[in-house]
Amino acid sequence: MTHPLLIIGAGLAGWQSVREFRKLDSTTPITLVTADAGDFYAKPTLSNAFGQKRGPAQLVTTPAASIAQTLNVTLLPHTTVSAIDTAAQLVQTSTGPLAYRDLVLATGARAIRVPLAGDAAEQVLSVNSLDDFGVFHQRLSALGEAGPNIRVSIMGAGLIGCEFANDLAGAGYAVTVIDPSERPLAALLPPPASVQLQAALSGLSVQWQLGATVQVVNSQAGALSLTLSNGQTLAADIVLSAVGLRADTSLAQAAGIACERGILVDRQLQTSAAHVWALGDGAQYASAASPGAPTGRTLPYVMPIMAAAKVLAANLCGTPAALEFAAMPVAIKTPALPIVAHPPAPGHLGEWVEQVLGEWWFAAADAPERAHGFVLTGTHTSKRMALVKQLQAVVAPVVSAT
Ligand SMILES: Cc1cc2nc3c(=O)[nH]c(=O)nc-3n(C[C@H](O)[C@H](O)[C@H](O)COP(=O)(O)OP(=O)(O)OC[C@H]3O[C@@H](n4cnc5c(N)ncnc54)[C@H](O)[C@@H]3O)c2cc1C
Structure with missing residues (x-):
């Protein structure tokens, strides 16, 4: 058989x-x-x-x-x-x-779960599957119509945390993002692009607790009380963990x-x-x-x-084939500020060089004439295909805007 x-x-x-x-x-x-x-x-x-x-x-x-x-x-x-x-x-x-x-x-x-103290630590949710989303959606819907009276705290200002922040704030919820970095998407973006993203999400009334982590989650008067590493406390109706x-x-x-x-x-x-x-x-x-x-x-x-x-x-099927990855930029679903990012592969030493505000190329230290990655924001995301072609050709000259 x-x-x-x-x-x-x-x-x-x-x-x-x-x-x-x-x-x-x-x-x-x-x-x-x-x-x-x-x-x-x-x-x-x-x-x-x-x-x-x-x-x-x-x-x-x-x-x-x-x-x-x-x-x-x-x-x-x-x-x-x-x-x-x-x-x-x-x-x-x-x-x-x-x-x-x-x-x-x-x-x-x-989903990575960071250890949290407090009697409501188990109520912190993560979303990495349709079933997880079902639980999150049901808990949020049970709190009533979306509106600024419903407070959502998001742990993590990475890709998933920022996407949820944009989505939930855009839907009318009061969103606070907490992250140990000093800026959103710090691992992926050059600092000025993070500044743009933070401003765009702030425009949707997103609040920030940067340079801080959640330490304790307690239940308090029918809601949740978060104690942060910077000593501040925050009230929330729901907490979403998006730490990786x-x-x-x-x-x-x-x-x-x-x-x-x-x-x-x-x-x-x-x-x-x-x-x-x-x-x-x-x-x-x-x-x-x-x-x-x-x-x-x-x-x-x-x-x-x-x-x-x-x-x-x-x-x-018996036809030997080897996997080669082409350049694969990531589109970040933050409509408040559309972003396309192609970070350099680990180990490439170098720096981000701003071409114009909204377009950054990563210049490697050992080959500064070449772009080894790029970040595009806002209307500059339309250059995505052109930059992918240049990356694949690996001949893109890096031109400093200064
Ligand atoms: C909120 C969110 C937004 C995202 N947005 C983007 C995006 O915009 N662009 C992008 O490129 N990527 C995005 N991603 C990432 C992308 O969705 C994932 O890379 C992709 O879906 C992973 O698919 P997978 O099949 O490897 O894993 P999964 O979808 O996690 O599937 C794993 C499967 O394995 C099953 N399983 C696990 N263990 C067992 C077991 N022991 N026995 C039986 N079954 C088991 C699970 O039930 C599940 O069916 C996003 C991810 C998240 C969470």
Whole structure:
């Protein structure tokens, strides 16, 4: 009997792997096992749903049963994989063992939770899945119509924190963002771009507590009281933690598969175990190696998954293919100030050079005539394609505005 191609995870990485595989092979049996319901949704829509008045049900683009039927997949929803036996080519699940011909780990990442004191620390929410969004949406809706009387505190001024701040403030909520950095999106943007973003979000009445962290969350008079590291206290009705994600390597690690910050995969997307592959937020790609990350990087974004799924499908169908990432800028969904960022790969020493206000190029110290990354804001985001072409050619001269 031929065992199926077994995929764990029904996020973009799982479903996109199936789509690409089915383009090449319509008959090999595929089983997709997932802890959630398996419905297909675009995860990036979670952080701009309130502005569009969309709840969790409206975010599902294809129900699980329908996508499974179209792609001829045996779907096992609400089923958790607890162990992998790579020698026997078998996984243990909450409903029994499953044998595989090849196994794809598309198990994603987990929201990082910082330790918090206080009797309401457990009420702090994170949103990294449709189910998480369902809980967040339900708690917020239970507080009444969106309005400045409903206070949302967001821990983290990174990409997801800023996107939620824009979405929730735009929908009318009173939003405060708390972050240990002195400016929003500090890891991604040059300081003047952060200043622009902070001003644009402040224009939507977003309040800031920068250079501070949340230490204690207590319940107080039917709401929440936050004590910050700078000694201030804040009242909130709901607290969203958006302090980052960590690749979920637990299953792979327990099975003896090599992991670092993510599940290590080579350029073919193969893990250290035969017949086991990985992609998506859980993977650490050798194809994304750079001087500062010689064993590769995790790339928790949509575009790397689209590229990886194609290469994975070819390899699973017996056509050897190697993954090469093209330049993949990230569009940050802050309509108050649209931003497109392509940070330099880790290890490139250099500095941001302002071309005009709204356009920055990263000039590497060892090759200052070249741009190794860029950030565009506002109307300058229209130059995205032109800059991607220049990056790919790696011949972009950096011209200082001063
Ligand atoms: C709010 C938000 C906004 C974003 N916006 C953008 C954006 O604008 N642009 C962009 O490029 N990227 C964005 N991203 C990132 C992007 O959405 C992710 O990179 C991508 O969706 C990850 O897909 P994935 O399939 O790897 O992981 P996931 O979607 O996390 O899927 C993991 C799957 O594995 C299953 N699973 C895990 N463990 C087990 C187990 N043991 N047994 C069974 N099933 C298991 C889960 O149930 C789930 O189905 C955003 C992310 C968030 C959270």
